[in-house]
Amino acid sequence: MQLSLRGLAWFSLYLTITLVPAFVALAADPFALPRSGFVEASVALAFIAFPLLLAQFALVSRLRALSAGFGTDVLMQFHRQMGIVALAFVVLHVLLLAGRGASWPTLDPFSGSWAMRSGAIALWSTLLIVASSVVRRRVRLRYEAWQVIHLAAAITIVIAASAHIVAIAGYSRAASVRGAVIGYGAVALALATWYRVARPLTLMRRPWRVVANRDEGASTRTLCVRPEGHDGMTFTAGQFAWLLTGRSPLLAQQHPLSMSSSAAPNDEHAIDFTIKALGDWSANEVPALVPGSRVWVDGPFGAFTEGRQPAQGLVLVAGGIGISPMRSILRTLRDRGDVRPVLLFYAANDASRTVFGDELRSLERSLNLTLVYVFEHANGEWRGERGRITESVLRRHLPHHFKRFQYFVCGPGGMMDATERLLIGIGVPRRLINTERFDLV
Numbered sequence: 060m061q062l063s064l065r066g067l068a069w070f071s072l073y074l075t076i077t078l079v080p081a082f083v084a085l086a087a088d089p090f091a092l093p094r095s096g097f098v099e100a101s102v103a104l105a106f107i108a109f110p111l112l113l114a115q116f117a118l119v120s121r122l123r124a125l126s127a128g129f130g131t132d133v134l135m136q137f138h139r140q141m142g143i144v145a146l147a148f149v150v151l152h153v154l155l156l157a158g159r160g161a162s163w164p165t166l167d168p169f170s171g172s173w174a175m176r177s178g179a180i181a182l183w184s185t186l187l188i189v190a191s192s193v194v195r196r197r198v199r200l201r202y203e204a205w206q207v208i209h210l211a212a213a214i215t216i217v218i219a220a221s222a223h224i225v226a227i228a229g230y231s232r233a234a235s236v237r238g239a240v241i242g243y244g245a246v247a248l249a250l251a252t253w254y255r256v257a258r259p260l261t262l263m264r265r266p267w268r269v270v271a272n273r274d275e276g277a278s279t280r281t282l283c284v285r286p287e288g289h290d291g292m293t294f295t296a297g298q299f300a301w302l303l304t305g306r307s308p309l310l311a312q313q314h315p316l317s318m319s320s321s322a323a324p325n326d327e328h329a330i331d332f333t334i335k336a337l338g339d340w341s342a343n344e345v346p347a348l349v350p351g352s353r354v355w356v357d358g359p360f361g362a363f364t365e366g367r368q369p370a371q372g373l374v375l376v377a378g379g380i381g382i383s384p385m386r387s388i389l390r391t392l393r394d395r396g397d398v399r400p401v402l403l404f405y406a407a408n409d410a411s412r413t414v415f416g417d418e419l420r421s422l423e424r425s426l427n428l429t430l431v432y433v434f435e436h437a438n439g440e441w442r443g444e445r446g447r448i449t450e451s452v453l454r455r456h457l458p459h460h461f462k463r464f465q466y467f468v469c470g471p472g473g474m475m476d477a478t479e480r481l482l483i484g485i486g487v488p489r490r491l492i493n494t495e496r497f498d499l500v
């Protein structure tokens with residue numbers, strides 16, 4: 060199936076899931092007398108916000124078909140936006156009711172009837188999720204702490220919102236509406252249990268061992284891992300997996316990492332991850348993963364992959380650790396004897412912040428590869444590109460038929476935004492630009 064058709068199919072499913080409870084309520088209509096327009100509008104918003112909030116579980120639950128269709132960063136962006144839309148619907152739901160005279164104390168989760176309390180709990184939990192996600196970096200909330208808050212608040216929303224709709228006994232007086240609400244709640248909780256409990260348990264039977272942990276310089280290490288007692292994992296170059304480290308997959312820290320080795324099969328089924336020290340886990344735990352350490356790998360995921368569109372060549376734009384998936388793409392092209400032209404723009408602060416120097420030079424010989432380093436703070440002897448990747452840097456190196464190439468951009472957020480804008484500005488079709496963002500939240 061073409062990607063656009065698949066996208067359309069997923070979107071139609073999403074829309075259907077979002078609208079079903081409202082239509083079930085409309086069809087059931089258990090009210091003998093017509094009600095005020097304010098109330099009806101408010102209830103309609105609630106019946107859309109409820110499935111929107113619950114569908115968020117599907118967006119983050121690592122469903123491979125979804126991730127392969129859109130790419131994880133696109134899904135996460137959609138997840139964030141839909142969270143804000145759902146919050147707006149919930150707030151409007153309350154405001155419309157208040158507009159017709161409902162009193163503000165109904166927002167108190169500690170007093171009043173359970174029907175109202177559960178609604179207030181759902182509202183405050185939704186606010187907590189959105190606010191903690193928006194300000195996480197600014198208030199330096201640790202990722203792991205934020206994750207715990209996020210999951211706890213999400214589960215609270217499912218239970219409280221379902222209870223609120225059922226207990227308020229409006230449209231939910233109809234058995235079909237109660238059935239839909241409870242069914243949606245159960246599916247959301249099942250999805251959370253699947254990816255938080257069942258999935259890690261299945262990984263327990265598929266351990267991996269670290270076979271090498273190399274220092275690449277520039278605060279970067281490459282971990283080579285090999286499956287133990289199973290066939291490992293096949294992937295497409297550019298994809299990523301979650302690396303689980305710790306005593307058991309259930310208690311492990313899970314970090315998304317692009318594979319940096321070739322996707323071509325190897326006898327050992329070994330794969331590489333190249334990891335930059337950016338925080339607690341990558342700076343302290345990764346160096347301690349000595350050969351023999353046990354880890355788990357959950358993947359592959361993502362759509363940052365070559366071959367989805369016919370292309371006459373590839374342009375890879377890497378910033379910093381964004382080189383990791385590019386190494387996998389280049390090694391894979393080499394292993395399958397691809398002769399198409401490939402251009403790699405590799406942006407870094409200076410030469411000392413780059414990795415894989417010798418390997419990239421050797422790939423230049425075995426592939427039709429042109430390597431363009433762009434150093435923001437190069438020393439006086441540097442003869443290559445300086446500063447940032449700009450339109451003139453791109454134009455100096457892109458071939459004349461660049462609009463028929465496929466583009467891959469991975470690096471710091473600001474650099475990715477700027478590069479995407481530049482590429483679109485010089486006429487590269489949007490569908491040929493692939494991005495992978497390393498900061499999901």
Ligand SMILES: Cc1cc2nc3c(=O)[nH]c(=O)nc-3n(C[C@H](O)[C@H](O)[C@H](O)COP(=O)(O)OP(=O)(O)OC[C@H]3O[C@@H](n4cnc5c(N)ncnc54)[C@H](O)[C@@H]3O)c2cc1C
Nearest residue numbers: 202313314315316317333334335337338339340341383497
């Ligand atoms: C699709 C994808 C592919 C990635 N590939 C690579 C790669 O090949 N090499 C590489 O060095 N890094 C990669 N990253 C980034 C990597 O996941 C983070 O750098 C790493 O998790 C940092 O963890 P930390 O505890 O060391 O740092 P922290 O300081 O705790 O985190 C730094 C940032 O990383 C993100 N992060 C932290 N923990 C997690 C987590 N458990 N799950 C998701 N995000 C988290 C958060 O945005 C956080 O602000 C990738 C990220 C994504 C989303």
